């Protein structure tokens with residue numbers, strides 16, 4: 526169904542829509558992984574990590590909405606269904622059960638690192654096709670890299 530007319534030509538729209546969809550699933554999955562660890566973390570550093578993880582959830586939820594609505598704005602239907610997220614996220618699956626605080630930090634360093642790598646690829650791929658979407662990816666990358674720094678600092 527064709528509802529919203531895109532301001533972009535087809536080639537550019539394809540590039541940008543793939544980048545936005547990829548960012549959407551990565552950010553939805555990041556919010557789920559961060560909540561899973563938020564609930565399951567155990568150990569002496571429980572409280573600080575438990576609270577820090579909700580800051581990641583807030584960032585991921587905020588930006589998942591930003592990229593999904595950017596897709597809609599460009600006339601592309603965003604797909605945030607659970608099966609789609611599970612099938613195409615760039616974040617490794619998290620094991621079930623309690624998570625030791627040191628492992629929790631490592632899981633977040635890895636998850637954020639994976640999403641950041643893919644987000645930087647989107648910054649590079651969308652510059653010519655749509656600088657407006659590129660600007661969104663740049664802002665998201667900056668926020669994710671700040672979280673990445675803080676979790677790496679936890680292991681200092």
Ligand SMILES: [Fe+2]
Pocket residue numbers: 563579
């Ligand atoms: Fe909570």
